[in-house]
Amino acid sequence: MNAIQELEWLKLAQRGDRAAFARLVQAYQGPVYNLCYRMLGNSVEAEDATQETFLRVYLKLNTYSQEHKLSSWMLSIASHYCIDRLRRRRGETVSLDEEPVAAALPAHQAGPEETALTAEARDAVRGAVEKLDPAYRVPLILRYWHDLSYQEIADVMGLTVQAVKSRLHRARLQMIEAASTSEAPLGLVAPLGLRHGA
Amino acid sequence: MIQHAEYTMLMSLVLDGEADADEEVRLREHLRGCDDCRQTWQRWRELDRRLLATPAIPAPVDFSALVLAQLDTRVAQERQRRWLIAGLTFAWLGAVVVALVSLALANGWHLQLAPAQGPLAAAWAGLSSTGSWALREISAFLVEIGAPTIAAVTGAALVLACGLAMMWLWVVARVSAGPRALVTE
Numbered sequence: 001m002n003a004i005q006e007l008e009w010l011k012l013a014q015r016g017d018r019a020a021f022a023r024l025v026q027a028y029q030g031p032v033y034n035l036c037y038r039m040l041g042n043s044v045e046a047e048d049a050t051q052e053t054f055l056r057v058y059l060k061l062n063t064y065s066q067e068h069k070l071s072s073w074m075l076s077i078a079s080h081y082c083i084d085r086l087r088r089r090r091g092e093t094v095s096l097d098e099e100p101v102a103a104a105l106p107a108h109q110a111g112p113e114e115t116a117l118t119a120e121a122r123d124a125v126r127g128a129v130e131k132l133d134p135a136y137r138v139p140l141i142l143r144y145w146h147d148l149s150y151q152e153i154a155d156v157m158g159l160t161v162q163a164v165k166s167r168l169h170r171a172r173l174q175m176i177e178a179a180s181t182s183e184a185p186l187g188l189v190a191p192l193g194l195r196h197g198a
Numbered sequence: 199m200i201q202h203a204e205y206t207m208l209m210s211l212v213l214d215g216e217a218d219a220d221e222e223v224r225l226r227e228h229l230r231g232c233d234d235c236r237q238t239w240q241r242w243r244e245l246d247r248r249l250l251a252t253p254a255i256p257a258p259v260d261f262s263a264l265v266l267a268q269l270d271t272r273v274a275q276e277r278q279r280r281w282l283i284a285g286l287t288f289a290w291l292g293a294v295v296v297a298l299v300s301l302a303l304a305n306g307w308h309l310q311l312a313p314a315q316g317p318l319a320a321a322w323a324g325l326s327s328t329g330s331w332a333l334r335e336i337s338a339f340l341v342e343i344g345a346p347t348i349a350a351v352t353g354a355a356l357v358l359a360c361g362l363a364m365m366w367l368w369v370v371a372r373v374s375a376g377p378r379a380l381v382t383e
Contacts, residue, residue, distance in 0.1 A: 025262040025266075032257075033258075033261070043258065150216055
């Protein structure tokens with residue numbers, strides 16, 4: 001999908017054309033689902049959150065301003081919804097084993113030992129991301145899995161670029177710190193103790 | 199320590215490709231002379247590598263059909279929600295208007311409606327006299343009951359007003375969040 005097509009579908013969808021809106025959903029369901037999954041940590045809630053995000057997108061289509069990228073606007077709606085959902089969830093805990101990510105990943109040409117190590121490492125990364133405070137988790141997810149710049153992350157989250165810099169820095173510090181105490185460490189170069197505070 | 203914290207921030211910027219040339223040079227020069235920071239930098243790079251190596255998760259289904267199937271219901275719910283908010287707001291405003299008009303009628307506003315002056319002038323005269331009557335009555339009442347009672351009643355009224363305002367905001371927030379929020383609590 002190029003920018004001209006996207007704009008065309010957007011205008012049609014704003015006039016109530018549901019087929020055009022369906023095309024926008026198809027174009028952005030991957031990034032939105034991925035963000036929801038990384039934020040909520042399980043597929044059932046991620047699917048529900050993805051649907052809810054697109055329903056909200058449809059209801060707010062006429063308020064969308066083209067000064068932001070459409071993807072950033074949708075991710076912003078998704079991240080706010082996920083943060084609200086995490087707040088409502090409060091004390092509830094979600095098992096990391098609820099759905100192995102590896103099952104949803106494309107086939108990989110590797111030996112059993114390498115595959116096992118890779119899956120273990122992935123689980124460790126996923127677990128470490130899930131333990132982050134949502135305020136730090138969102139920018140990290142947007143940076144690594146959506147490849148957004150600081151400015152784009154700032155647009156999505158309604159923050160300043162300076163705040164994004166600071167949150168990404170804090171997110172990394174928290175992950176390194178967690179790795180030094182976790183039973184399933186990220187496998188970073190030993191020793192893992194964090195020597196330099198923020 | 200503060201100096202080293204500055205370098206972990208630079209590490210973060212360099213990993214994100216957001217550091218300028220001067221910042222990169224400053225970090226590299228510092229790493230040459232600081233064993234601790236060099237070790238930290240290795241850990242940060244390894245963390246970065248692992249995060250980059252963890253692939254994105256593909257969407258398990260095509261959401262477009264699922265979303266389209268719910269659109270009609272959600273559009274109807276949204277319309278209902280807007281009507282509810284508008285209804286609550288108008289009910290609130292209506293109650294205030296009824297209270298004011300009742301006060302004006304009780305003070306004889308309707309008796310001052312002089313057709314010769316025109317309806318607007320008559321209404322304004324009636325409203326002004328109602329206002330000055332209300333102020334006179336309130337000040338006489340305040341003098342009569344005394345300062346301690348006024349303080350206590352004002353405090354209670356403020357608490358009540360804050361409570362009502364919070365309830366109103368809660369109702370509007372719940373209604374704005376849609377029917378799901380109303381049932382998930």
